[in-house]
Amino acid sequence: MTESAIEFSPERTTPFLQEVMERSGQMLTACYQCRRCAAGCTVGDETGCFTPNLLIRTVMLGDRETALSNPLVWKCVSCYTCGTRCPNDIQTARITETLKKMAKEEHVEPMMPKVKEFHDAFVESGVRWGRVNEVEFMGIYESKAALREAKVKNYDAIVEEIKAQARLGLTMFKKKRMHTGFLMASGRREIKALYKKAQEMTTIDQ
Amino acid sequence: MEIGYYPGCSLKQSSALYDLQSRMVFSLLGVELKEIGDWNCCGATSAGKVNDFLAVAMPARNIGIAEAAGFDEVVIPCSACYSRTLVAQKRLEENPGLRTEINSELKRKVKNGLKISSILEVFMDRIDAGAMKEKAVKKFRGLKPVCYYGCMQTRFPYTVPVPDNVENPQGMETVLASVGVKALDWNCKTWCCGASAAVNDADTAFSLMAKIMKEALQRGANCFVVTCPMCQLNLDAHQDSFCEKYGIEERLPVYFITEVVGAALGFAPEILQADRHFIDGTTLLKELEEHEQK
Ligand code: SF4
Numbered sequence: 106m107t108e109s110a111i112e113f114s115p116e117r118t119t120p121f122l123q124e125v126m127e128r129s130g131q132m133l134t135a136c137y138q139c140r141r142c143a144a145g146c147t148v149g150d151e152t153g154c155f156t157p158n159l160l161i162r163t164v165m166l167g168d169r170e171t172a173l174s175n176p177l178v179w180k181c182v183s184c185y186t187c188g189t190r191c192p193n194d195i196q197t198a199r200i201t202e203t204l205k206k207m208a209k210e211e212h213v214e215p216m217m218p219k220v221k222e223f224h225d226a227f228v229e230s231g232v233r234w235g236r237v238n239e240v241e242f243m244g245i246y247e248s249k250a251a252l253r254e255a256k257v258k259n260y261d262a263i264v265e266e267i268k269a270q271a272r273l274g275l276t277m278f279k280k281k282r283m284h285t286g287f288l289m290a291s292g293r294r295e296i297k298a299l300y301k302k303a304q305e306m307t308t309i310d311q
Numbered sequence: 312m313e314i315g316y317y318p319g320c321s322l323k324q325s326s327a328l329y330d331l332q333s334r335m336v337f338s339l340l341g342v343e344l345k346e347i348g349d350w351n352c353c354g355a356t357s358a359g360k361v362n363d364f365l366a367v368a369m370p371a372r373n374i375g376i377a378e379a380a381g382f383d384e385v386v387i388p389c390s391a392c393y394s395r396t397l398v399a400q401k402r403l404e405e406n407p408g409l410r411t412e413i414n415s416e417l418k419r420k421v422k423n424g425l426k427i428s429s430i431l432e433v434f435m436d437r438i439d440a441g442a443m444k445e446k447a448v449k450k451f452r453g454l455k456p457v458c459y460y461g462c463m464q465t466r467f468p469y470t471v472p473v474p475d476n477v478e479n480p481q482g483m484e485t486v487l488a489s490v491g492v493k494a495l496d497w498n499c500k501t502w503c504c505g506a507s508a509a510v511n512d513a514d515t516a517f518s519l520m521a522k523i524m525k526e527a528l529q530r531g532a533n534c535f536v537v538t539c540p541m542c543q544l545n546l547d548a549h550q551d552s553f554c555e556k557y558g559i560e561e562r563l564p565v566y567f568i569t570e571v572v573g574a575a576l577g578f579a580p581e582i583l584q585a586d587r588h589f590i591d592g593t594t595l596l597k598e599l600e601e602h603e604q605k
């Protein structure tokens with residue numbers, strides 16, 4: 106085995122690293138791989154060895170493909186544990202959030218499509234009415250997921266998902282935890298204007 | 312005394328009991344919560360994952376509304392709304408350019424100086440004012456709660472002043488102690504319940520919640536107490552599912568802080584709408600109350 110474990114090419118690395126640093130507002134180059142983040146990562150059991158410090162190293166090495174598609178970027182629950190403990194104040198959650206957005210812009214297939222669909226649906230619902238209507242939002246989310254599964258003719262997955270959500274919905278209804286009225290803010294036009302502005306400014310995250 | 316109040320979407324829907332309890336409890340303690348007009352969704356944890364500008368802009372509009380209405384302080388019981396609003400305020404303060412951009416679209420512009428309080432801070436003020444002890448008429452000595460803070464109450468994605476210990480917060484314990492309820496110490500106070508992963512990545516969320524549940528049981532807890540409606544809904548609505556998956560037989564009610572304080576202040580469980588839990592919350596409170604009367 107003469108293959109080297111890591112590959113480094115500055116031409117490829119620098120622009121990517123810089124973009125992630127600027128957009129996430131996190132000083133990735135300050136990381137000295139102490140792995141304090143790794144020790145406490147909430148989803149450590151779920152992501153295997155893909156710990157926050159490893160994600161940072163991946164970005165620093167310019168491995169764009171792995172950086173945009175790995176279990177941590179898609180499973181990170183933004184609990185901010187790693188960032189609170191990092192001796193260099195690096196918030197990995199801000200990095201995973203940035204990488205999710207970059208994946209979307211570059212049309213990289215999300216490793217966990219449901220995560221993306223969830224957040225897209227939430228924002229869609231919030232921007233449309235000014236307030237999030239839980240029932241409508243879950244409807245948008247479920248239809249996004251169903252549409253994706255239908256494209257690959259995975260009808261069983263659709264049925265399973267609907268069954269699970271219907272079960273939860275029914276108990277929520279019984280416990281009077283399902284709200285049937287409709288919420289909206291009359292100033293939603295302001296929110297829409299801000300959303301429009303936000304879309305024009307996608308590359309300035311900070 | 313009156314303070315501004317931002318309920319947020321959850322408290323108007325699946326966690327409407329938290330809205331009701333907050334108003335009732337604080338009113339009894341001498342603080343009227345005045346809902347700010349025409350507020351909008353704070354963007355929760357989703358906006359930051361879709362568009363960062365929006366994540367600041369959405370809470371900004373609410374800050375502007377509260378300030379224009381003349382409030383010095385606004386209380387936000389939902390931990391996620393509290394976190395997003397506090398972070399947005401800080402970012403607007405530190406980035407005048409961003410502030411100008413956002414303000415240009417707002418009818419009521421963000422100025423500064425609004426105090427954004429968590430529900431625990433408002434309780435703390437009441438403790439300092441001596442209002443809690445005096446009003447606590449019922450004892451719940453048999454209640455053995457573990458206080459669950461989750462993420463949003465103490466950890467922020469941006470440097471903001473945190474009014475409690477980050478790794479071992481004491482706010483809820485202090486509030487409960489002020490009405491004679493002694494909370495248990497435990498390890499999972501600030502662990503994550505998985506938040507939206509309960510919907511979009513159930514395997515991950517269920518594994519996280521099962522760990523929290525096991526630790527609570529090992530400590531001998533008979534209920535959870537929370538401030539966050541997302542944590543409440545997750546631990547409550549999914550408890551049967553994650554316990555079945557991980558072979559846990561016991562079940563624990565998940566109370567809002569306002570529910571336990573409210574019960575100690577003398578409100579009946581039905582008045583507090585404690586019957587709106589997935590895991591029965593009324594029986595335990597009633598049993599303990601009867602026990603005290605014997
Ligand atoms: S805790 Fe901070 S410095 Fe240490 S490895 Fe993690 S990101 Fe790097």
Ligand code: SF4
Nearest residue numbers: 146181182184185187
């Ligand atoms: S914020 Fe993400 S990366 Fe950091 S500890 Fe939490 S789950 Fe892990």
